[in-house]
Amino acid sequence: MDAFEVLAEETRADVLRALAAHQRDHPGDPALSFSDLRERAGVADSGNFNYHLGKFDGRFVQQAGDGYALTPRGVRLAALAVAGFEDPAVGDPAPVGSDCPACGEPLSVSYDEGMVAVACGSDHVFPRSFMQPPGADRDPDDLARVASLLGRQTAERVAAGVCPVCDGCVDVAPSTLDTELVPLTYTGTCTDCGTPVGVPPEFVAPTVPAVVAFWYERGVDAPQ
Ligand SMILES: [Zn+2]
Ligand SMILES: [Zn+2]
Structure with a gap:
């Protein structure tokens, strides 16, 4: 069953x-x-x-x-x-007390349709993560902290080839995005549950031999 x-x-x-x-x-x-x-x-x-x-x-x-x-x-x-899957009443995006690294505008956190996201007024959206409704029942600063944690965890799992949803296998390949904030990313699809995933290059680069060799030839340790 x-x-x-x-x-x-x-x-x-x-x-x-x-x-x-x-x-x-x-x-x-x-x-x-x-x-x-x-x-x-x-x-x-x-x-x-x-x-x-x-x-x-x-x-x-x-x-x-x-x-x-x-x-x-x-x-x-x-x-x-x-x-459950009912969205809690969290209202409008709430300020989190820090500024967007791309444009300097204040950042805010929102929770909608099961996804938590941190963004500025110019639509620079940082990675969105799925969050169960009880996880969204936090004050804005705490919600932003958890959103950041989930984003890092998701990126690390995807970079290691582990689906963040079903723990199955994912392979990612570089692809370009048409945004000034994230011009390059690595994307793929879980071979088990079909979830599309994306991960920023800094999480994948240390596992790509050509990138590690690039840094090595210049006498620099690849970021860990
Ligand atoms: Zn911005
Ligand atoms: Zn999966």
Whole structure:
């Protein structure tokens, strides 16, 4: 059973939510008994509930001692289900107290349709990153700090050939962009989930032999 089939049935989604809530409140004892879990999932008939537990087939929910707990894969799926996909009301772009390195205008941070972005009034947009709605529930400076962190993490993963969405494989190749801020970038597509990715050259250059050789010939260490 894949993740879509699990979440297609409300009872099974409720089981994940109940186990995630219990794990949050009791991190040292994340398992729930059959009857407690059935009650919290709102199912009266134990035979019917047993049927749904069996559908997990140990992949998202597993037996733990006398009860049931999330597997690592189940934790990830439950986090998605709990986070939801509703955008929080974050309002207009908020100033973050620093200036655009390209034009000197004040920078602001915004969150829209699951993406967090830092930009100036002249549309110099720095890398946008996907962020779950709970991550956007921060003050503007903190949101900008997390946006920067996510951008660096994404760039490092892509430069290392790891898809930032599914952990699959990506190959990137240089391509030019028609913007003054980022004239050159490396872009590619995940061979597993198909997500298009882009990464600034400073993250990729140290892994490209020709670039490292260019610096070496001039007696300069490639940036790490
Ligand atoms: Zn700017
Ligand atoms: Zn992927």
